[in-house]
Amino acid sequence: MDSETLGKYSALHPKPAGLTLHYGTAGFRTRAEQLDHVVFRMGLLAVLRSKAVAATIGIMVTASHNPEEDNGVKLVDPLGEMLHPSWEDYATQLANAEEQELQKVITEICQKAAVNLHKDASVFVGRDTRPSSEKLSQSVIEGIQVLGGQYHDYGLVTTPQLHYMVCCQNTQGQYGKATLEGYYEKLSKAFMELIKQSHCSGESQRHLKIDCANGIGALKLSEMQPYFPQEVLIHIYNDGTKEKLNHLCGADFVKVHQKPPGGLDMKPNERCCSFDGDADRIVYYYKDTAGHFHLIDGDKIATLISIFLKELLVKVKQNFKMAVVQTAYANGNSTRYLQETLKVPVHCVKTGVKHLHHKAQEFDVGVYFEANGHGTVLFSKAAEAKIRQLVKEEKDDEKREAAKMLENMIDLINQTVGDAVSDMLVIEAILALKGLTVQQWDTLYTDLPNRLLKVQVADRRVIDTTDAERRALTPLGLQEKIDALVKKYRLARAFVRPSGTEDVVRIYAEADTQENADALAHEVSLAVFHLAGGKGAPPQP
Numbered sequence: 120m121d122s123e124t125l126g127k128y129s130a131l132h133p134k135p136a137g138l139t140l141h142y143g144t145a146g147f148r149t150r151a152e153q154l155d156h157v158v159f160r161m162g163l164l165a166v167l168r169s170k171a172v173a174a175t176i177g178i179m180v181t182a183s184h185n186p187e188e189d190n191g192v193k194l195v196d197p198l199g200e201m202l203h204p205s206w207e208d209y210a211t212q213l214a215n216a217e218e219q220e221l222q223k224v225i226t227e228i229c230q231k232a233a234v235n236l237h238k239d240a241s242v243f244v245g246r247d248t249r250p251s252s253e254k255l256s257q258s259v260i261e262g263i264q265v266l267g268g269q270y271h272d273y274g275l276v277t278t279p280q281l282h283y284m285v286c287c288q289n290t291q292g293q294y295g296k297a298t299l300e301g302y303y304e305k306l307s308k309a310f311m312e313l314i315k316q317s318h319c320s321g322e323s324q325r326h327l328k329i330d331c332a333n334g335i336g337a338l339k340l341s342e343m344q345p346y347f348p349q350e351v352l353i354h355i356y357n358d359g360t361k362e363k364l365n366h367l368c369g370a371d372f373v374k375v376h377q378k379p380p381g382g383l384d385m386k387p388n389e390r391c392c393s394f395d396g397d398a399d400r401i402v403y404y405y406k407d408t409a410g411h412f413h414l415i416d417g418d419k420i421a422t423l424i425s426i427f428l429k430e431l432l433v434k435v436k437q438n439f440k441m442a443v444v445q446t447a448y449a450n451g452n453s454t455r456y457l458q459e460t461l462k463v464p465v466h467c468v469k470t471g472v473k474h475l476h477h478k479a480q481e482f483d484v485g486v487y488f489e490a491n492g493h494g495t496v497l498f499s500k501a502a503e504a505k506i507r508q509l510v511k512e513e514k515d516d517e518k519r520e521a522a523k524m525l526e527n528m529i530d531l532i533n534q535t536v537g538d539a540v541s542d543m544l545v546i547e548a549i550l551a552l553k554g555l556t557v558q559q560w561d562t563l564y565t566d567l568p569n570r571l572l573k574v575q576v577a578d579r580r581v582i583d584t585t586d587a588e589r590r591a592l593t594p595l596g597l598q599e600k601i602d603a604l605v606k607k608y609r610l611a612r613a614f615v616r617p618s619g620t621e622d623v624v625r626i627y628a629e630a631d632t633q634e635n636a637d638a639l640a641h642e643v644s645l646a647v648f649h650l651a652g653g654k655g656a657p658p659q660p
């Protein structure tokens with residue numbers, strides 16, 4: 120490593136004085152103008168990681184559903200998964216190192232992680248449509264070059280597309296071709312094969328209005344449109360030509376505010392969905408004839424997919440282990456439906472995609488979705504091999520047909536990470552195959568009324584949780600207070616957890632009526648404010 124070159128280039132990407140950032144589930148995220156030194160250094164880190172694992176690593180410049188003024192960066196590990204937790208610490212150390220310590224920190228990382236600097240390194244780079252993303256991705260590339268890494272710049276891609284490319288590259292093409300065309304072809308082929316097997320499909324089945332959050336999703340869906348069959352008529356809204364990214368639109372806005380996005384006119388019973396800013400989350404929704412808004416979130420998406428997969432797994436008569444993985448944010452009635460009606464095991468883990476993904480890997484078929492609409496399905500190597508073998512060799516027609524559907528589902532689902540485009544095609548295929556309208560899907564179960572709130576605190580670390588974040592260990596007395604409040608309401612539960620990215624505490628409450636859910640959430644937020652060092656004025660109902 121040439122320390123003179125490192126010093127020279129590093130000086131072109133100076134770290135603002137007093138700025139400390141932490142690498143969390145979403146990588147680094149903050150105001151775009153504070154990120155230049157971070158992305159340059161993540162270019163360096165990606166080279167070290169690539170040398171350490173002798174594989175291609177991905178770097179994505181995006182801040183997902185954050186406002187347009189923000190940006191962020193995250194690394195993608197060899198199979199398209201999130202960066203290994205031990206390297207999250209290295210990322211934090213490297214991002215916060217003072218200029219003169221940079222060389223020392225790099226040397227320490229190389230020693231701790233047994234990095235051989237003489238090995239080759241290869242990095243795939245992608246970015247979203249934010250005004251700041253192009254310049255930041257150039258800084259990433261400078262970082263890669265300083266340490267002698269090779270890179271391929273994919274330019275504008277959705278986050279899941281970059282995860283997909285990295286996985287394709289490192290499986291020597293077994294997972295697919297590491298090109299955008301390869302991605303479009305694989306997904307559209309699997310989708311067409313699936314809906315070929317559908318016997319219904321009235322005209323209204325096929326129209327779908329998509330709010331693309333004025334982000335990258337609009338660009339990539341437009342590119343993919345020629346690959347879609349005639350049966351699918353997608354109508355793109357909030358395509359980024361007029362309004363700001365994520366402003367009053369996108370999956371996060373719709374989920375949090377429980378109302379339709381701006382820029383999309385909904386007629387009664389029309390199927391609509393929203394992507395988030397980097398197209399790794401999706402939620403569906405519709406308006407009924409009385410004008411009421413109905414949200415179909417990640418829990419209901421997981422339920423629909425689980426129903427479909429369970430039916431197919433029963434038909435192929437293999438002893439596959441299937442489970443659904445949720446977080447504490449999953450609606451209580453979704454958990455009940457999955458366990459009691461569908462008889463599918465449900466596991467609860469800490470919030471954060473990496474925890475869900477990790478748990479889902481324990482099963483032959485692991486379905487995971489966060490309520491916010493981020494999720495996917497994982498198939499074990501053994502299950503996938505068995506399914507593909509049944510397609511080729513099974514004599515029984517019904518079994519073979521079911522195996523064929525499962526094989527197409529395996530190819531349609533982006534198993535590396537939640538992918539709004541892939542998830543949308545999975546949902547559309549299932550609705551067509553089962554002849555379900557969006558209303559019928561919605562009525563599988565009724566969500567318990569719930570409310571999400573957040574309270575600003577001086578230091579989010581005063582709250583420590585256990586039991587997959589469902590109970591608070593500190594500050595003392597807070598959990599007892601929450602327990603007492605929950606007892607006042609029917610079908611109620613509530614929990615609090617510190618944000619991973621800012622000094623706020625997030626509160627979730629559900630109960631038998633919206634009024635009670637709101638009241639419970641407010642009472643819990645007051646308890647947090649008083650016991651956990653709230654900032655500013657106490658929360659108002």
